[in-house]
Amino acid sequence: DARVTQTPRHKVTEMGQEVTMRCQPILGHNTVFWYRQTMMQGLELLAYFRNRAPLDDSGMPKDRFSAEMPDATLATLKIQPSEPRDSAVYFCASGLEEGGEQFFGPGTRLTVL
Amino acid sequence: EDQVTQSPEALRLQEGESSSLNCSYTVSGLRGLFWYRQDPGKGPEFLFTLYSAGEEKEKERLKATLTKKESFLHITAPKPEDSATYLCAVQANQAGTALIFGKGTTLSVSS
Numbered sequence: 001d002a003r004v005t006q007t008p009r010h011k012v013t014e015m016g017q018e019v020t021m022r023c024q025p026i027l028g029h030n031t032v033f034w035y036r037q038t039m040m041q042g043l044e045l046l047a048y049f050r051n052r053a054p055l056d057d058s059g060m061p062k063d064r065f066s067a068e069m070p071d072a073t074l075a076t077l078k079i080q081p082s083e084p085r086d087s088a089v090y091f092c093a094s095g096l097e098e099g100g101e102q103f104f105g106p107g108t109r110l111t112v113l
Numbered sequence: 114e115d116q117v118t119q120s121p122e123a124l125r126l127q128e129g130e131s132s133s134l135n136c137s138y139t140v141s142g143l144r145g146l147f148w149y150r151q152d153p154g155k156g157p158e159f160l161f162t163l164y165s166a167g168e169e170k171e172k173e174r175l176k177a178t179l180t181k182k183e184s185f186l187h188i189t190a191p192k193p194e195d196s197a198t199y200l201c202a203v204q205a206n207q208a209g210t211a212l213i214f215g216k217g218t219t220l221s222v223s224s
Contacts (some may be wrong), residue, residue: 100145102147104149
C-alpha cells in the first residue's frame with residue numbers, strides 16, 4: 001500500500017557535522033511537509049512544498065537548515081552544521097492540496113552529541 | 114495567533130470506561146480540523162477530518178465532533194489497543210495547507 005518513506009530511521013552524529021534526511025512522498029501527492037517533534041514543543045512545521053516549489057520555510061533556522069525537492073519523488077532536509085539542540089524526530093508528510101489530510105512517514109530520529 | 118490546545122495531557126482509563134478528549138482552537142477562519150493517532154516510535158496516523166460546526170465522524174470506538182471553538186474525540190468502551198497519543202490539528206484559511214498541531218493527549222487503557 002502507498003506510504004511515505006524516510007531514510008535514515010535513526011542518525012547519531014557529532015556537533016558540527018552535516019546531516020541529510022530523505023523522504024519519498026506518496027506517488028501523486030503534490031504537497032510535501034517537513035515537521036520536527038520534541039517533547040517540549042510537540043510537532044512544529046519546518047517547511048512545505050507544493051508541486052516541488054517551496055511555499056513556506058519560516059519554521060526553519062535559515063542559517064543551518066535547508067529543504068529541497070530535486071524531483072517529485074524525493075524531498076531532502078539538510079542541517080549544516082548540526083547542533084545538540086537539533087536532536088528531535090523529523091517527520092515528512094505528503095498530501096493533496098485539495099484534501100488537506102497529510103500522511104506521515106515513520107520519522108528520522110536524530111541525536112546530535 | 115492561530116493556536117490549538119488539547120486537554121487533558123494524559124488520561125488513564127480502564128477497559129470499557131468511556132471518555133472524551135478535548136481540542137480547543139483559535140484560528141482565523143477554519144478550513145479543517147484533523148485528528149491523528151500516534152503510537153510510540155511511529156509517525157502520526159490520520160483518523161478524521163471535520164470541516165464545519167455540527168459535523169461528526171465515526172470510526173470503530175472513536176467519534177469526533179466539532180463546534181465553532183472546539184472538537185471532542187469520544188472514545189466508547191476503549192480497549193488496551195486504543196492506547197496512544199491523540200493529536201489534533203487545524204488548517205487555517207490564511208495558512209495554505211499547513212497544519213497547526215496541539216501537543217496531544219496520551220491515552221492509556223488498562224485491562
